[in-house]
Amino acid sequence: MARIPKELVDQIIQTADIVEVVGDFVQLKRKGQNMWAPCPFHHEKSPSFSVNPAKSLYKCFGCGKAGGVVQFIMDVEGTSYVEALKYLAKKYGIEIQEEEKTPQQQLQQNERDSQFILSDWAKSHYHRLLLNSEEGMSIGYGYLKERGLNLSTIQTFELGYSLDSWDDLMKAAEGAGFEKKYLEKTGLIVTKTDEQGRDTGRRYDRFRGRVMFPIHNISGRVVGFGARTLKRDDKMAKYLNSPESDIYHKSDVLYGLFQARQAIRTEEVCYLVEGYLDVLSLYQGGIKNVVASSGTSLTEGQIRLIKRYSDNVTVLYDGDAAGIKASLRGTDLLLEGGLNVRVVLFPDGDDPDSYIRKVGDQRFADYIEKNSQDFISFKTTLVAREASNDPVKKAEAIRDVLNSIARVPDAIKRQVFLQQTSTTFNIDEQVIITEYNKLVKNASAKAPVQQTPAGGQRPGQAPAPAPRPLSDEEEAEMLMYGGAEAADLLGQVQPGARAGEAQGADSADTEVVDLLQVCEREVLRLLVLYAGREVDTEVSVAAYLFSQFEEAPLRTPLYAEVWAMCRQELLAGRFPEARQLAQHERAEIRSLITDLATERYELSPNWRTKEIYVFNEVDLPKLACDNAILRLNKCHVQRELNACLDRLREPVEDAEMFEILGDIKRLKELDNELANLLGTVVPRSA
Structure with a gap:
């Protein structure tokens, strides 16, 4: 793994002015030797966020966020150490020449860079067609306007339109000098094969006659597209997404996170919806801390992304019974990820997009505040109602709820949820606890047991989740710098071995x-x-x-x-x-x-x-x-x-x-x- 030379890192750090960098995000005012502002990471009435220009350090005495200029960019942008350095280098016009890579590493980097450049060009191409072509304005822009979206929202999310043509993008890309192989690797064009799966030599655009939703990673780079057809054709998928590629991994991307990340920090909660239009309508309605899983089941990678910005997530469920049942499984993963999960259920037949357009921004916000409830209480009530008076269904429902409770890392929260379950189902609490312990014991037999510092199992403790795979950024940091931080990422730091814990004391x-x-x-x-x-x-x-x-x-x-x-x-x-x-x-x-x-x-x-x-x-x-x-x-x-x-x-x-x-x-x-x-x-x- 190539790395930035230490001399260049030192140059970036010495050049970067923390007052200028922080001032890009908040308005600083001098008081004494330091600069002060309301914290960009949490809500507060009195400024407790301090910047010390002489030491090039910041600290919030409210939420505890603190560090230097590189750490600030990591915190505010949600990037890795390396990406933060690159951000500062770009801001101050410092050219980064990474240490020499192997030919294979250089080839891989060139391939990824080419795909990023092409994806960004394709985004701009679709956006121009939406706003400047006759077909784009009449069909694409007309549809978005009908859905209540204004020009500001369209430009913020860089929405676009693909012409109803077999090769419009392919011809335009080749005319702009892009190689056909990168069009194939990013999934922007499709290879025609015969019945035996052999390449016929024909290529055509994947997206045709569709409204285009560019998908950004947390750094704001376009990695793929979602596309909605406007034709009434039952044989055609309503939504079509880019396939997996070197730069696009669906499990590690949340639609709208790039635009929402700062609002999620300041509001201290992330609203999770299902579709692109849900995000766009809520964002336009003033609820900017909203992201979507884009119709896919939640993954551990997506949950880690949310947790970078907030420990609190509110899932906005469509008023559709079948959809709710399918979503419950993904919400269990949120609990397992240590997030505080609340849910809001909309009236039957409504989703966040349709409901905010129906009732307006303020009534929508009021509805969310009034109808938000913790996930376990919501699930317990839901399955209890479905079980009704059927003893078999009731027993299955209780086990279903207990399985969700077992995923909650916090022992006090688990105890409260067990008490709530006992009350809702009108079952003796000791019976509920006994059944819960059985489930945990069975799970423990199949998975590694979470250990206490003394090496013993915590009573009633659910089994520890399997170590998660590293993201690309985390793996890069590990390979570049190693040490305790890398061990932390791998889950290898033993209790008592972290910073600030004395060793060998009895x-x-x-x-x-x-x-x-x-x-x-x-x-x-x-x-x-x-x-x-x-x-x-x-x-x-x-x-x-x-x-x-x-x-x-x-x-x-x-x-x-x-x-x-x-x-x-x-x-x-x-x-x-x-x-x-x-x-x-x-x-x-x-x-x-x-x-x-x-x-x-x-x-x-x-x-x-x-x-x-x-x-x-x-x-x-x-x-x-x-x-x-x-x-x-x-x-x-x-x-x-x-x-x-x-x-x-x-x-x-x-x-x-x-x-x-x-x-x-x-x-x-x-x-x-x-x-x-x-x-x-x-x-x-x-």
Whole structure:
């Protein structure tokens, strides 16, 4: 897998101005040293989203989103680390020349690029025909206008029309210089075969006389098309989609997500519908956080896409009994994906598109708000009504509901749903729980069991879902950067092994471990924030901190890793900078550095004018470092002291006991000495 050279990554990060980048999405206002705005990731009345220009960092003190300029693009656009770098490079006119690829890799990239370019050209061709050709205006545009769509919506979604001709697109594409093989690979033309399946040499357009709905990926690139015929022909499929290709995988695409992704974040909910026109009508009606599965069953890939932007999804069901039954199975996957699922059922015979056109935008929004209910309650009521008084159907209905509940990852939610099921079916709750446990036990026998950190199975825990396959973007990141982030994607990070979790600590010194992490974090914070500041003449904070420890002092794995990175920077003649570290390719490092470098409040200048003394670590870095070093050393001493006390609880020989008692005495004296020293050091302000 080719990768962007580190030197180019550094150039992009150094060039990108976080105020300019964030300012493309929100209106920033200066307050103190930082810039502030309402958060682009969640609803709020008072601005809690802060941008620090000096450190090139952002943080929302409401929802917790934080990071550097690359992380911001990842968050706001829902892209990978690599795609975010490419976005910034394009914005600042930096040409990306990836490291040399193998001939096979270069060929594959060229093939994909050619298909993207052709698909974008085809989109523009169909769009021109819709708005500029006589047939397109009279038939295609006339149909869309009849369905209530205005020109703004048509242009936002780049809708088009394919002429009722066998070879209009093929001739136009060849005239524009596109090779016929790419027309075939993208499915824009079809190969005619004889009865034996042999190629006859004839080619013709796949889409003819249809309204065209371009399908975009999350980066806004056209990957395929949906097309609706306007002919009354029972033998012809009403909707026709592009076939699978190198760039189009139906299971990893949601129609409208590119246009809806920002609204989904800010509204904190995704509305899920079935068809193209449902999306278009709702979007035009002011409900912009809407996507469609395009008539296909929901897939794990599509659910992961939704989860990138929100944990909340509301499924809008057509008022059609057969359609509801078919959709219930896909909704179970939403539960399994950890999403909070609600549903809205429209009156019989209506779908979202027809209902919003019938009642108008405001009444439609009111209907959704009034009739939204959690999925388990909806399904329980639905199947209970269908089972009526038939005991056999009722038992099957209960098992059907319990199977859905078993997919909910949250134990508290499962318990609530079990209670609701008991009430709805008028069955003793213990009977419901017993049946649920049977289902889980049977499922556990067929699938790997989810483990607790201690290695045991959680009581009543549904079996863990099988590891999901990586998306192309995630696999690219894994191959390029590897490390803990890649292991996370593969589900290989073991409990207790993630960033910030101390290793090797037993239950006896848990409190000391927690304090140890706090003390280690403080030392690391000072190093990251003030590495180049002088503590004494010609002695930097970084050099001072490293000189105080004979060996690496940080035991928390992620902290130790960042400490080592900073040490390498200093040995290379450079001071480690928070601005640079916050753009690291590893997500956990970006998150840690951002947390260390961002604070919500600044000291008001009025405190100084009123001659109120408040300790300021910026002005007195040596005192801050000494304070942190003493606290960390004291924590290490207390940990050793606890270990000695634990050894005394075990049977030991007299000689060993006296040795341990001697160690305890020495450690207590050292602990007291450190405490006295701490009393002479100015403490950090709260």
